[in-house]
Amino acid sequence: MNIHIPRGTEDLLPEQTKKWQVIEHTLKQLADRYHYHEIRTPMFERTELFQRGVGDTTDIVQKEMYTFQDRGGRSLTLRPEGTASVARSYVQHKMHGNAEQPTKLYYLGPMFRYERPQQGRTRQFTQFGIEAIGSADPAIDAEVIALAMDSYRDLGLRSLKLVLNSLGDQESREAHRQALVDHFKPHADELCADCQMRLEQNPLRLLDCKVDQDHPSMQDAPSILEYLNDYSSQYFEDVKKHLDYMGIDYVVDETLVRGLDYYTHTAFEIMSEAEGFGSITTLSGGGRYNGLIQDIGGPESSGIGFALSIERLIMALDAEGIDLQNDDELDCYVVTMGDEAKFAGSQLVYQLRQAGYKVDQDYLDKKMKAQFKAADRYAATYAVVIGESEMEQGVATIKRLADGEQKTVAIDQIANEIQQGM
Structure with missing residues (x-):
């Protein structure tokens, strides 16, 4: 169930x-x-x-x-x-x-x-x-x-x-209360059950009734402004x-x-x-x-x-057709290829997050093309690619997804590149 x-x-x-x-x-x-x-x-x-x-x-x-x-x-x-x-x-x-x-x-x-x-x-x-x-x-x-x-x-x-x-x-309310009782009492039998109870307990609440709002007695009820x-x-x-x-x-x-x-x-x-x-x-x-x-x-x-x-x-x-803008875009999506590169990717993701950037990576072992599609769906500004060859050299490729511009830099310089906008 x-x-x-x-x-x-x-x-x-x-x-x-x-x-x-x-x-x-x-x-x-x-x-x-x-x-x-x-x-x-x-x-x-x-x-x-x-x-x-x-x-x-x-x-x-x-x-x-x-x-x-x-x-x-x-x-x-x-x-x-x-x-x-x-x-x-x-x-x-x-x-x-x-x-x-x-x-x-x-x-x-x-x-x-x-x-x-x-x-x-x-x-x-x-x-x-x-x-x-x-x-x-x-x-x-x-x-x-x-x-x-x-x-x-x-x-x-x-x-x-x-x-x-x-x-x-309090003085004004008491005077108005009595005026409301005097006004509505002759019509009590025509009002809903709630209003009949309110007439005894809290007459002011009659004016807020949705059931009897069109009753003639509501139209000329005493105004509180007359009793201030x-x-x-x-x-x-x-x-x-x-x-x-x-x-x-x-x-x-x-x-x-x-x-x-x-x-x-x-x-x-x-x-x-x-x-x-x-x-x-x-x-x-x-x-x-x-x-x-x-x-x-x-x-x-x-x-x-x-x-x-x-x-x-x-x-x-x-x-009013107002669509509130919220910043759900990623600064960077880390794309990895190979088992060892994935460890380096986790390290880089953690370091970038510690530096204050919004970052994510793949956790489903997707192919590189699918990882880039994910980066696009998340509206990432940059993609950083780490493969086996990059691992050996201690570098990574950073790519600006808006125009495709890319460069290869040392992995420990990725945060600086993002900060400087490549």
């Missing part, structure tokens, strides 16, 4: 991982430019972290988490997102005591959610995320948004749309002003909400407008979370972050 991978997961083969490596390298360089530092957290955490941090009423906690008991009877969960884990680490390691604030972190790794597999959505997926904790300055909101946009632009994407909203502070107090309204204006000064275009969408309970004030999403990308256009999202650190036992600390899916990023690259 053949054993296949679980549904909702995928193998990334070498021709795919090359693209992933380019993406990962680009994102890490970008994070370094913005002065963010890498953090790596466990792939599973205590279930309580996500219940308290992400929110009991969210779809993630109620429907999508991979939760299990270990042999000690403890409830553990494969991480469905990165922010709660980073926040837990921030509290546990007392990063709030660091002299330099905000604490600026990034992560890159697998997440796990039990959802219906579809294009661009898998049950194991990879997220790149940013968290800036320890500042309530609108300028850091704008910085995180700018970094999010650059995550796509640095890889060549141009058909992008940035959407902003404010969810306000003076502080929240000014905060949002300042975020937008920072973006204006940066020259970053955006659209304000008062219906935009995020699927996690910890968001306050700034919320944003980045969407692809590329033709053929698909009906679900959201590439990434994020926002401010001013109460999360306290909710998991830490001191009062403000934070903001975002996360993007590498899988959906690749879909956007494909939709």
Whole structure:
């Protein structure tokens, strides 16, 4: 019986991982430019972290988490997102005591959610995320948004749309919450079962429902922007002003909400407008979370972050026809003829690799012609030929494959010839 991978997961083969490596390298360089530092957290955490941090009423906690008991009877969960884990680490390691604030972190790794597999959505997926904790300055909101946009632009994407909203502070949210309850309660029987539950537990989530999005009550639902107090309204204006000064275009969408309970004030999403990308256009999202650190036992600390899916990023690259260039060419392919020459070939391959060159050789005892074909397939710049006669003289023939120019040199001079370009 053949054993296949679980549904909702995928193998990334070498021709795919090359693209992933380019993406990962680009994102890490970008994070370094913005002065963010890498953090790596466990792939599973205590279930309580996500219940308290992400929110009991969210779809993630109620429907999508991979939760299990270990042999000690403890409830553990494969991480469905990165922010709660980073926040837990921030509290546990007392990063709030660091002299330099905000604490600026990034992560890159697998997440796990039990959802219906579809294009661009898998049950194991990879997220790149940013968290800036320890500042309530609108300028850091704008910085995180700018970094999010650059995550796509640095890889060549141009058909992008940035959407902003404010969810306000606690006072503003409470006023808006009551307005939503009053608005939707007369229509409760017409809404889906999930929305009926959300009406009691988290009315803001009604605005994000895909089932009832065309219901008439959704079209004239109270806007959070109408309920922002003076502080929240000014905060949002300042975020937008920072973006204006940066020259970053955006659209304000008062219906935009995020699927996690910890968001306050700034919320944003980045969407692809590329033709053929698909009906679900959201590439990434994020926002401010001013109460999360306290909710998991830490001191009062403000934070903001975002996360993007590498899988959906690749879909956007494909939709815009962007073929990431990766250096998969060899500097040199060593061709050998005869048993003794093969030993000398192994020695030369090792020496060239120690000198920093990308080198390979034949391991199937192919004829010389077949070895040269392999050198062409690997797009090698040079081929070095060692035969029995060359062995006796301590020389080798180096050939530049682009134009066929070749010369015979001492074997110990091959690295110099490659360095000097023959």
